Amino acid sequence: MDAIFEATIQVLSSDGLLRLNTTRIARRAGVSVGTLYQYFPNKQALLFAVMDQHLAMLADTIEKTCDGNLGATVETLAAAVVKAYLQAKMAQAEISPALYRIASELDARELIDSTVRRSTRAIETALSGASDGRFVDTNLIAQTLTAALYGTVPAFCHKVLSPADGTEAERQLTIMFRSYLVAQQRGIAEIR
Known part of the structure; x- marks a missing residue:
């Protein structure tokens, strides 16, 4: 299975979605078309x-990062989540546009929604346990951060960034998060 998945990604990267077919994938994976089927x-x-x-x-990356930063400050958590997610996306940046085309062609909304829910829960849990964070609505904040990740980062990945550009993208997203x-924390102080 791993060989077939890897071959699919390789064919997608080298030949594109339009030229991708099971024969090319099977050949690249070193299996027969019958085995693939x-x-x-x-x-x-x-x-x-x-x-x-x-x-x-992607969801595993967010969950592991949040689990590894339980009890951290919100600034540390923000930096860790951005860095981990961006690294995961950039590792597959060359095929990211094709993956998004696949998602729209296959109507993968439920898969995407499930991933977003997992990421939101992980971020919400981490925010709830942050050493310096108290928020009025951690679920809404987690949803907003998740939407920013899944909505903003693909724009970076649709073109392969140079290492310097990737570093700058990480810096900008970390500032945003x-x-x-911090604004959400101030909102609580202003309410009191």
């Missing part, structure tokens, strides 16, 4: 599985 009945099922794996990797969280 034992796991996936058609190209769409394979692409759906690749999309599912990609989205699960930290500023938002």
